[in-house]
Amino acid sequence: MSLSPVEGVALAEIESPGEGDERRDKEFVGRSPGQLALARLRRDRTAMISGALLVFFVLVALAVPLIQALYGVGPKEQFQSRLDGYGMPLGYAGGVTGEHWFGLEPGLGRDIFIRMVHGLRTSLFIAFAAAVLTAVIGVTLGTLAGYLGGWLDSVINWITDLTLAMPFLIIALALMPTVALRFYGQREAVPAYFQIGVLIAIFALFGWTSTARLVRGQIIALREREFVEAARASGAGLGHMLFRQLLPNVWAPILVAFSLAVPQYITSEAALSFIGVGLTDETPSFGRMIYRSLDYLQTDPSYVFFPGITIFALVLAFNLFGDALRDALDPKSSR
Amino acid sequence: MTRFLVRRLLSAALTLFAVSVLSFLMFFALPRDPVTGMCPKNCNPERLERVRQELGLRDPLISQYAGYMKGIVTGRDLGSAQGGRCDAPCLGWSYVSNEAVSDTIARVLPVTLSIVIPAAVLWLLLGVGLGMLSALRRGSWLDRAAIGFSLTGASLQLYFVGAVLLIVFVYNLRLLPVPSYTSLFDNPLKWSSGLVLAWVALAFLFSAIYARLSRAQMLETLSEDFVRTARAKGLAKRSVYGRHALRAAITPVVTIAGLDVGGALGGTVITETTFGLNGMGRTAVDAVRSGDLPTIMATVLIAAVFVVLANVVVDLLYAVIDPRVRLG
Numbered sequence: 001m002s003l004s005p006v007e008g009v010a011l012a013e014i015e016s017p018g019e020g021d022e023r024r025d026k027e028f029v030g031r032s033p034g035q036l037a038l039a040r041l042r043r044d045r046t047a048m049i050s051g052a053l054l055v056f057f058v059l060v061a062l063a064v065p066l067i068q069a070l071y072g073v074g075p076k077e078q079f080q081s082r083l084d085g086y087g088m089p090l091g092y093a094g095g096v097t098g099e100h101w102f103g104l105e106p107g108l109g110r111d112i113f114i115r116m117v118h119g120l121r122t123s124l125f126i127a128f129a130a131a132v133l134t135a136v137i138g139v140t141l142g143t144l145a146g147y148l149g150g151w152l153d154s155v156i157n158w159i160t161d162l163t164l165a166m167p168f169l170i171i172a173l174a175l176m177p178t179v180a181l182r183f184y185g186q187r188e189a190v191p192a193y194f195q196i197g198v199l200i201a202i203f204a205l206f207g208w209t210s211t212a213r214l215v216r217g218q219i220i221a222l223r224e225r226e227f228v229e230a231a232r233a234s235g236a237g238l239g240h241m242l243f244r245q246l247l248p249n250v251w252a253p254i255l256v257a258f259s260l261a262v263p264q265y266i267t268s269e270a271a272l273s274f275i276g277v278g279l280t281d282e283t284p285s286f287g288r289m290i291y292r293s294l295d296y297l298q299t300d301p302s303y304v305f306f307p308g309i310t311i312f313a314l315v316l317a318f319n320l321f322g323d324a325l326r327d328a329l330d331p332k333s334s335r
Numbered sequence: 336m337t338r339f340l341v342r343r344l345l346s347a348a349l350t351l352f353a354v355s356v357l358s359f360l361m362f363f364a365l366p367r368d369p370v371t372g373m374c375p376k377n378c379n380p381e382r383l384e385r386v387r388q389e390l391g392l393r394d395p396l397i398s399q400y401a402g403y404m405k406g407i408v409t410g411r412d413l414g415s416a417q418g419g420r421c422d423a424p425c426l427g428w429s430y431v432s433n434e435a436v437s438d439t440i441a442r443v444l445p446v447t448l449s450i451v452i453p454a455a456v457l458w459l460l461l462g463v464g465l466g467m468l469s470a471l472r473r474g475s476w477l478d479r480a481a482i483g484f485s486l487t488g489a490s491l492q493l494y495f496v497g498a499v500l501l502i503v504f505v506y507n508l509r510l511l512p513v514p515s516y517t518s519l520f521d522n523p524l525k526w527s528s529g530l531v532l533a534w535v536a537l538a539f540l541f542s543a544i545y546a547r548l549s550r551a552q553m554l555e556t557l558s559e560d561f562v563r564t565a566r567a568k569g570l571a572k573r574s575v576y577g578r579h580a581l582r583a584a585i586t587p588v589v590t591i592a593g594l595d596v597g598g599a600l601g602g603t604v605i606t607e608t609t610f611g612l613n614g615m616g617r618t619a620v621d622a623v624r625s626g627d628l629p630t631i632m633a634t635v636l637i638a639a640v641f642v643v644l645a646n647v648v649v650d651l652l653y654a655v656i657d658p659r660v661r662l663g
Contacts, residue, residue, distance in 0.1 A: 169604050173623045298506045308495035316490035
């Protein structure tokens with residue numbers, strides 16, 4: 001899946017509309033692999049639709065204060081007057097009205113829509129931050145391990161095996177409260193930004209190994225190629241070898257791994273919040289909402305559907321886009 | 336073969352050793368005081384001090400670790416407050432549930448096994464079967480349906496699927512009882528009706544991943560020369576696809592399956608939470624909540640043993656499936 005090892009341009013035909021008389025004007029222009037991939041991506045309908053959906057989600061996450069101002073309801077406001085005596089929202093489908101688009105939470109009576117918008121922002125922030133961190137750590141260590149080999153390679157390989165053998169959920173589960181206890185007392189409330197920071201750190205700690213393994217494999221395949229040997233023979237230093245010669249050839253798989261890592265972290269965060277570590281009830285989060293909704297499956301089934309379907313759409317869009325990106329970046333694909 | 340097995344088991348043991356040391360350090364050395372979490376109610380300083388003495392927390396870490404390991408291999412004598420003699424796979428004493436940790440594990444491990452083993456059989460058969468079929472009928476409606484199925488399944492979350500299954504089959508259609516665990520040997524019918532939703536939810540999500548993976552592998556294998564050669568020399572389609580191509584295509588699937596099944600056996604936290612079943616995963620979560628260190632330690636260790644063993648089994652399976660693999 002490596003791109004052309006020669007830095008520079010690949011030749012490609014200009015797309016001609018297909019008219020007979022224009023065929024004679026066919027001309028060859030140089031296009032970089034990146035331009036080719038972008039053109040392929042533009043032609044892919046799935047990629048465009050899922051991409052648009054992703055842009056929409058990101059915009060919503062960025063515009064949270066604006067949406068809240070326009071919507072006029074905060075994530076912690078409770079609307080007890082709209083619940084019946086048992087704490088169930090009045091009206092149909094969990095209390096969906098013009099003011100409360102997705103209805104109200106049974107029990108506390110908080111607005112589901114605005115909590116989901118806030119949850120989306122937290123979720124995307126954690127996922128992107130963790131994905132960037134894992135990519136940086138994974139690429140650095142993977143490149144070093146692949147290029148230098150030797151003891152560094154063995155150590156990194158062994159650590160990878162070790163992290164694979166550690167049950168991620170349980171370790172994260174055990175680490176979260178322990179770390180919180182180290183900085184805050186038994187009774188003190190742990191602030192949300194601290195929980196978010198710890199979550200990102202845990203994801204980075206466990207996630208870099210797969211990127212490192214991927215990059216290492218690619219680098220090993222490139223290491224013995226002639227152009228690398230030529231650069232080494234002309235006296236290139238380590239930095240030049242890594243950043244100018246090797247890395248430009250593996251950015252495609254790294255990009256794909258990145259785009260597929262983001263949905264993975266979204267679901268991991270939701271899962272951790274679901275089992276009750278990760279974010280607490282104070283911070284709106286998809287996982288927490290779904291966990292709370294389990295108690296109301298019989299009485300208010302619509303509660304589970306709003307966060308459930310949103311997280312499904314989000315992850316599906318990321319997965320589809322990641323796949324399309326992989327196809328677009330693959331020089332062998334003719335689509 | 337023997338040499339390979341010995342080497343493989345040695346490296347597995349080394350990994351397990353590292354996991355045990357790491358988790359021991361993480362759980363016993365990191366918190367400010369591991370004891371405060373262990374007696375939540377009526378804790379006076381004397382009792383706390385006694386617990387500390389009994390747990391040997393005043394000893395250096397190395398001898399604490401050695402004592403723990405010795406307990407697993409040969410059993411050891413714990414204080415009278417911890418139930419006295421603790422037999423061979425001794426995992427310590429839980430002050431929270433007031434029983435030996437090995438007894439807790441013996442109670443909850445069958446639950447997780449009953450969830451995971453049937454689900455794994457289902458998801459492997461369904462996933463690999465669907466993947467192979469859609470690869471052989473590339474471009475047909477079956478192929479497109481399988482691709483749609485695997486894309487949906489790969490993006491769905493277990494807690495959501497589980498919730499929908501519960502709403503439909505338990506609360507609305509009332510076809511199934513609320514999920515619960517009964518021993519298979521007591522009442523097989525109740526065992527399966529209480530767990531079938533968990534199997535279906537797990538199998539649906541996992542088979543999506545397997546269908547996708549095995550389809551890609553099979554397509555790649557089908558384009559290889561040896562498949563064409565086999566067809567050209569007149570072998571039947573059935574034997575070429577079923578024996579030659581399948582064997583080559585299934586190796587990476589086996590790797591992933593080993594990791595997944597091994598990981599799931601250590602506890603399916605989300606499944607157990609969604610369906611309210613009390614297996615290894617739930618036990619681990621509850622132990623973390625109540626700060627029950629010996630139980631946390633035991634669940635992490637057992638989960639790691641399953642993963643490492645699954646990896647050894649996978650390596651051995653390679654040799655059976657793929658004759659090109661030479662062990663040694």
